[in-house]
Amino acid sequence: MTVSPRIAIDAMGGDIGPAAIVAGMARARRKDKKLHFDIYGDRKAIEAELKKQTGLDGAVTIHHADDTIGASEKPSQAIRRAKTTSMGMAINAVKDGVAHAALSGGNTGALMAMSKLALRTMPGIDRPALAALLPSLEHDLVMLDLGANTECDAQNLVQFAVMGAAYSRTVLGIEKPKVKLLNIGTEELKGTEELKDAAAMLREADYLPFKFDGFTEGDKLARGDIDVVVCDGFSGNVALKTAEGTARFVTDLLRRAFTSSLRSKAGFALSKPALNLLKVHLDPNNHNGAVFLGLNGLVVKSHGGANPKGVANAIGVAARMVRNDITNKIATDLDEFRAHAFAGADK
Amino acid sequence: MTVSPRIAIDAMGGDIGPAAIVAGMARARRKDKKLHFDIYGDRKAIEAELKKQTGLDGAVTIHHADDTIGASEKPSQAIRRAKTTSMGMAINAVKDGVAHAALSGGNTGALMAMSKLALRTMPGIDRPALAALLPSLEHDLVMLDLGANTECDAQNLVQFAVMGAAYSRTVLGIEKPKVKLLNIGTEELKGTEELKDAAAMLREADYLPFKFDGFTEGDKLARGDIDVVVCDGFSGNVALKTAEGTARFVTDLLRRAFTSSLRSKAGFALSKPALNLLKVHLDPNNHNGAVFLGLNGLVVKSHGGANPKGVANAIGVAARMVRNDITNKIATDLDEFRAHAFAGADK
Numbered sequence: 048m049t050v051s052p053r054i055a056i057d058a059m060g061g062d063i064g065p066a067a068i069v070a071g072m073a074r075a076r077r078k079d080k081k082l083h084f085d086i087y088g089d090r091k092a093i094e095a096e097l098k099k100q101t102g103l104d105g106a107v108t109i110h111h112a113d114d115t116i117g118a119s120e121k122p123s124q125a126i127r128r129a130k131t132t133s134m135g136m137a138i139n140a141v142k143d144g145v146a147h148a149a150l151s152g153g154n155t156g157a158l159m160a161m162s163k164l165a166l167r168t169m170p171g172i173d174r175p176a177l178a179a180l181l182p183s184l185e186h187d188l189v190m191l192d193l194g195a196n197t198e199c200d201a202q203n204l205v206q207f208a209v210m211g212a213a214y215s216r217t218v219l220g221i222e223k224p225k226v227k228l229l230n231i232g233t234e235e236l237k238g239t240e241e242l243k244d245a246a247a248m249l250r251e252a253d254y255l256p257f258k259f260d261g262f263t264e265g266d267k268l269a270r271g272d273i274d275v276v277v278c279d280g281f282s283g284n285v286a287l288k289t290a291e292g293t294a295r296f297v298t299d300l301l302r303r304a305f306t307s308s309l310r311s312k313a314g315f316a317l318s319k320p321a322l323n324l325l326k327v328h329l330d331p332n333n334h335n336g337a338v339f340l341g342l343n344g345l346v347v348k349s350h351g352g353a354n355p356k357g358v359a360n361a362i363g364v365a366a367r368m369v370r371n372d373i374t375n376k377i378a379t380d381l382d383e384f385r386a387h388a389f390a391g392a393d394k
Numbered sequence: 395m396t397v398s399p400r401i402a403i404d405a406m407g408g409d410i411g412p413a414a415i416v417a418g419m420a421r422a423r424r425k426d427k428k429l430h431f432d433i434y435g436d437r438k439a440i441e442a443e444l445k446k447q448t449g450l451d452g453a454v455t456i457h458h459a460d461d462t463i464g465a466s467e468k469p470s471q472a473i474r475r476a477k478t479t480s481m482g483m484a485i486n487a488v489k490d491g492v493a494h495a496a497l498s499g500g501n502t503g504a505l506m507a508m509s510k511l512a513l514r515t516m517p518g519i520d521r522p523a524l525a526a527l528l529p530s531l532e533h534d535l536v537m538l539d540l541g542a543n544t545e546c547d548a549q550n551l552v553q554f555a556v557m558g559a560a561y562s563r564t565v566l567g568i569e570k571p572k573v574k575l576l577n578i579g580t581e582e583l584k585g586t587e588e589l590k591d592a593a594a595m596l597r598e599a600d601y602l603p604f605k606f607d608g609f610t611e612g613d614k615l616a617r618g619d620i621d622v623v624v625c626d627g628f629s630g631n632v633a634l635k636t637a638e639g640t641a642r643f644v645t646d647l648l649r650r651a652f653t654s655s656l657r658s659k660a661g662f663a664l665s666k667p668a669l670n671l672l673k674v675h676l677d678p679n680n681h682n683g684a685v686f687l688g689l690n691g692l693v694v695k696s697h698g699g700a701n702p703k704g705v706a707n708a709i710g711v712a713a714r715m716v717r718n719d720i721t722n723k724i725a726t727d728l729d730e731f732r733a734h735a736f737a738g739a740d741k
Contacts (some may be wrong), residue, residue: 128567177493184646194578197586231541231631239544239628265635269643282632285625288612289633293640296616299531300675301648304668314665321651321658382401 051081052369055137055146058088058195059115060153061358062351065089068152069096071358073103078359079366085146087112088133112136116153118351122160126360131189138165141344147369148345150361152353158346159195159339169374174199175341176207177280177348178214180334180364183292187272189214189224192280193287195339199279201244204228208249209380210340211275212257218336218364219369223258224274229282230262241249241279254381254387265289275384294329308380332357336364340377345369397472398428401709402484402493405435406462408705411697412436418705419724420450425649431563432493432521434459434480447578459483459550462503465698466689472504473511485512488691494716495692496564497708499700504543505693505698506686513689516721518728521546522688523554524695525561527681527711532618536571536739539627540634542686543655546626548591555596556727558622559604559686564718565683565711569603571621573729576629577609584609586628593652601734602727612636679704683711692716 050227054239056072058065065088076082083106084095092112097103112133116125129135134153142165151158159177168175178191189211196203208226215224228246230238235246242262249259263273265286278286315322327333335357337348345368349361403419405412412435423429430453437458444450449513451539459480465474476482481500489512498505506524515522525538536558543550555573558562562571576594577585582593589609596606610620612633625633652662662669674680682704693716696708 091436106407148420160532184643188538197578201442230627231544231635264639265632266642268636269639278632281578282629285576285612285629286636288578289615289636290612290640292613292616293637294644295613296531297641297644297672297676300672301669304672305665307668308684309669311665314661314663314668316661318652318658318661321661322648324654325644325647325651329644371642 052366053083053146055140055149056084056086057134057137057151058086059133060151065092065096067340067355068358070355073100074355074359075362081320087136116157118154122156125157126160126168128165138162139252148365150347152349153349162339162346166344169343172206172341174203175339178340179337183269183271188273189275192283194280194284196280201241204245205248207277210377213364213376214372215274218367221274226257226275227260227263227273229278233262374376400430400493400707401432402496404481404484404498405433405440406480407498412439412443415705417702420447421702421706422709423449434483463501467499469503469507473507477663486508488687495712497694509686509693513691519553519688524684525687526684528648530616530618532593535620539630541627541631543627548588551592552595554624557724560720560723562621563722565714568621572607573604573622574607574610574620576623576625580609596597618669620641685707686712
């Protein structure tokens with residue numbers, strides 16, 4: 048067990064710049080005194096932000112980077128500048144064994160492409176996946192893939208299930224997570240061939256440290272009775288963004304309703320403390336920490352617009368994954384899956 | 395123009411049974427005195443419900459049906475009982491020219507399978523699609539396909555765009571609807587090959603009575619600046635159900651917040667009239683009227699749990715489509731699309 052997680056931070060990623068990131072590091076360190084940060088980006092800007100924070104003395108190593116990856120830059124262009132950009136250098140720190148995990152709030156496509164190229168997929172994984180936390184009525188659930196792969200076969204989906212369950216175990220502490228496949232119906236005959244094949248394979252794999260529980264539909268995700276939901280990157284991305292858009296839509300309607308009359312404005316004022324609870328529950332900063340799983344090294348994607356609390360939460364996710372050695376957990380589960388599959392084929 | 399729409403109603407479909415359906419018919423007729431209904435189902439149950447309503451005299455023809463399709467019955471079993479079930483008989487009324495449209499709140503899979511078999515796809519359409527209305531901040535938008543086809547090629551998506559635009563024009567009265575394709579990014583290079591090919595074809599088809607406006611993502615659907623969103627049936631179903639689930643999740647959180655303290659309960663009481671506006675906006679009964687498009691005849695799917703207002707809204711959708719001759723509008727647009735495509739190929 049690694050007791051002192053060392054996190055490589057891209058100071059220049061994200062919409063707000065180094066201010067939110069350095070403040071998030073300080074916030075994370077106040078909770079977890081063993082953290083060490085390698086921070087990559089403009090030295091002067093970083094030093095200016097560090098002066099505003101306390102509690103980071105001796106916990107930060109600054110690495111100057113001349114260049115940054117733009118928010119709309121194409122991944123194919125970004126990968127050529129791995130050695131000179133704050134994002135590329137943070138990822139390389141993981142590759143070179145300097146850091147245990149990299150964290151960036153920058154361009155997702157570039158981060159994914161650079162991470163894949165530098166860290167390569169781990170043995171037994173055909174494609175890495177982007178996993179994130181979604182709020183529900185009970186606890187957060189892990190969802191993957193969220194856009195790394197537009198099309199997936201049954202093997203990919205099974206591997207995502209193994210990786211998502213490892214996320215749930217290491218970060219949320221759920222011993223035997225309940226895993227479901229996202230489908231357009233819950234009957235066994237519903238959906239694509241890939242989904243039906245993946246379900247058949249997962250049903251057999253009852254020796255793995257999670258419980259496969261069949262199909263689920265988009266309307267049941269937020270109920271709180273699922274720990275991990277697995278899907279291809281296209282429908283995962285559609286579901287995640289539709290959930291975000293709908294939550295915003297309903298709260299917009301709520302705002303309109305509350306400002307529609309003097310009476311309802313008074314009601315709003317009275318209900319404010321309660322409504323703040325709703326805001327806390329839906330705030331993406333409280334569910335920050337999307338992760339690229341399936342690489343030989345950890346890369347965490349923070350929301351581009353994350354505030355210091357959001358950055359601190361993403362750092363917390365990275366630290367828990369490092370301490371609980373998620374990469375090895377995934378490798379072990381995959382070995383077991385393959386051993387059983389081969390044993391089955393021999394019969 | 396057909397001035398007296400004749401609608402074939404499945405009295406036995408839906409979770410509530412004939413009561414909500416007959417009450418919905420009465421409600422629809424009060425608004426539209428030209429409607430005529432052919433109603434299929436248990437004669438005694440229908441007659442009992444008709445006695446409770448006024449304004450339906452001379453507007454209803456009852457056709458007794460011994461049998462009904464169960465909610466969980468497999469489509470492959472249902473199609474064998476087309477002649478004896480209320481659902482099958484209502485669809486056959488359209489096939490036989492007795493009615494202009496059929497309406498059922500029953501088993502969606504069975505309704506789709508029976509409709510396809512009885513009515514066949516119209517010339518120029520490879521696959522019918524399920525279209526429905528979604529609420530947004532401005533007006534309802536049309537979304538299709540919502541589950542009739544798990545996988546779609548570029549041609550299918552182009553045909554869905556033509557059909558969805560015809561829905562928007564005939565039912566919502568939007569002269570030149572803005573049509574978008576659902577994708578996981580808005581850049582031209584994003585998404586599957588099918589989506590990129592469909593976008594290229596739609597960009598060329600600027601002579602059609604709608605405006606193709608590129609890609610959209612799940613988080614932008616409810617903003618109110620899209621009239622028609624086109625997607626394959628898998629991601630459409632995922633998006634629709636995730637939106638429903640998230641709206642319920644947020645309102646559940648809201649309810650929890652409002653009952654968390656005496657103070658917030660008082661605030662809730664004060665804000666109630668305003669919050670009812672939110673409820674009205676999100677109530678699926680106000681957006682009822684999913685339609686199978688692309689068949690030689692109209693079939694409307696009402697929500698299984700629709701109340702009389704919901705049933706009346708679905709009848710209204712059917713009547714507007716009949717009066718505005720949506721099937722012919724689709725046929726004309728498809729002819730134009732093919733004429734241009736052939737002219738292009740000759741160059």
